Amino acid sequence: MGTKLLCFVLASALLAYYLYTPVPEDIDEPWKVMLLSTSFRVMGHLAEVTDWLGLMNYMEALMLITTAEYTPPTSDENVTVTDTELSNVAVRLFLPRKPSEGLRRAVIFFHGGGWCLGHAGMKSYDRLARWTSNRLNAVVVSVNYRLAPKYHFPVQFEDVYAVTKFFLQRNILSQYGVDPERVCVAGDSAGGNLAAAVAQQLLEDSEVETKLKAQVLIYPALQSLDLNLPSYQENADQVILSRSLTVKFWSEYFTSDLALRDAMASNRHVPLESSHLFQFVNWSQFLPEELKKGHVYTGPVYGSSELAQKYPGFLDPRAAPLLVSDARLRRLPLTYILTCQYDVLRDDGAMYAQRLRAAGVPVTHDHAKDAFHGAMTFISAPTDLAVGHRLANRYLEWLDENL
Structure with a gap:
């Protein structure tokens, strides 16, 4: 009896240790967040097992989350929702039913998921787009770009760019009653x-006459050169998105070759001949003092040229928008950037906000000190969070005031 009891206690302790995921003290609804984080961690470990057994690719296993969250296009009294194609790319289209005194606004939205996961039909993205369309009386185009590991960079970019360029044609905007301004x-x-x-590339495209009014970047990933920023160090094992998962997403965006993943994990993937690019991601120059928190900047450790030659995408501004010059930045439109304190990608957004401001671009940098990566997607039961609703409302309020 004593041995069985001891085994039970030990097993319970191990299970509790595995399930317990500490969350920062200032995050609301901590037990709910902890449960969500644990669920994601369990799914991640199961995906690793299926990958190791050769049953399914790691990312394909995680795609089961997308499948479970899928909701079919369903119209309601406020919005007509349809799945269709624009420029041969799948999109979910949200058209408001309320009458409009003039031309409508439009939002072209790209879902998250590390270029490997996600769908415009996921419950959270469907709901956010539906709210946007209804509250702003706006047309919303939510793009279902192709995903890794089946498709690598630049396919994802090319899909969203094709949709945007197509939609910005005057005759298409007129067809949907959208104001080109x-x-x-x-x-x-x-x-x-x-x-x-996309916003950067449009500036270089002489075929596009319509200019964007704004760009909205919600906890964006903006560079893959330095994966050891203060936010990467502080939030390496944080809620929802860990450093290791971020490295997997970044590397899979470019290739399924594990050599790049390993090099990125050790932050030794950039060759010496690309050293000039680090000036654009030098956090010691671009981060506000409150985000530096005593971290000391150290120069990069360079890797071999072979990976950059085989997979040059991670040095391409279309994959790493922080790598463009100030001259290109200053022509960008009005910008909203949301960053979250407990997010490995926090410093990407903060650096971009600083660089845009320095270039003369009007920027609203909304920093949520009590939030974590992906918080805005938790707006649907049973995984809805108060912080998700709060951030979504701030996003919609900014759009309503500025678009």
Whole structure:
């Protein structure tokens, strides 16, 4: 009896240790957040097991989350929702039913998921787009770009760019009753990366006459050169998005070759001949003091040239929008950037906000000190969080005032 009891106690202790995920003290609804974080951790470990057994690719296993969260296009009394294609790319289209005194606003939205996961039909993205369309009386185009590991960079960028360029044509805007002077691109996480890249690329495209009114970047990933920023160090094992998972997302965006993942994990993937690019991601120059928190900047440790030659995408501004010059930045539109304190990507957004301001771009940097990566996607039961609703409302309020 004593041995069985001891085994039970030990097993219970191990289970409790595994399930317990500490969360920062200032995060609301800590037990709910802890449960969500544990659920994500369990799914991540199961995905690793299926990958190790050769049953399913790690990212494909995680895609089961997307499948479970999928909701079909369903219209209601306020918004007509349809799945269709624009420029041969799948999109979910949200058209408001309320009458409009004039031309409508439009938001072209790119979902997150590390370029590997996600869908416009996920309950959280469907709900956010539906709210946006209804509250702003706006047309919302939510893009279902192709995903890794089946497709690597630049396919994801090319899909969202194709949709944006197509939609910005005057005859298409007219077809949907959209004001050409009130269109923005928006996205969260990897989608924020794509939105920033699209906004930059449009400036160089002489075929596009319509200019964006704004860009909205929600906890965006903006560079893959330095994966050891203060936010990466402080939040390496933080809620929802860890450093190791971020490295997996970044590397899988470019290739399934584990050599790049290993190099990124040790932050030794950039070759010496690309050293000039570090001036654009030098956090000691661009982060506000409150985010430096005593961290000491050290120069990069360079890797071999072979990986950069085989997979040059991680040095491409279309994948890393922070790498463009100040001259290109100063032509960008009005910008909203949301960052969260407990997020490995926090410093990407903070650096971009600082660089844009220095270049003369009007920027609203909304820093949520009590939030974590992905918080805005938790707006649907049973995984809804108060912080998710709060951030979503701030995003919608900014759009309503500025678009």
